[in-house]
Amino acid sequence: MIIKKVSDTAIVETPHKVDVRKIYDKESAQVMHITLKPGEALKPHITPVDVFFYVLEGSPEIRVGDEIIKIDNDSLVESPKDIVHCLYNNTDKIARIIVVKAPKPLEATRLL
Secondary structure, eight states: OOOOOOOOOOOOOTTTTTTEEEEEOOOEEEEEEEEEOOOOOOOOOOOOSSSEEEESSSSOEEEEEOOOOOOSSSSEEOOOTTSSSHHHHHHHOOOOEEEESOEEEEEEEEOO
């Protein structure tokens, strides 16, 4: 059994400049844990594979295409490949989100 504790996983350097930790990285999928402090956001981007977001804590706004909706914790949001998406924490509390990309992208994500 392989166990990874998020707090023991290194922060990955990304163009978003937020706390992103890669907790699973296989051909079949890639899983990131993102912590957004109040006022932080990801930059709008397009991923070449399907993505879903699972909100662990907080109430971030999630953009998929032209829709931006505030999402409560314990909710899952799907984002099909090749569609712009991003996360915003416009609250005064921490937001923690699991991001799953399946399969693992072979092409780079495109920032807008």
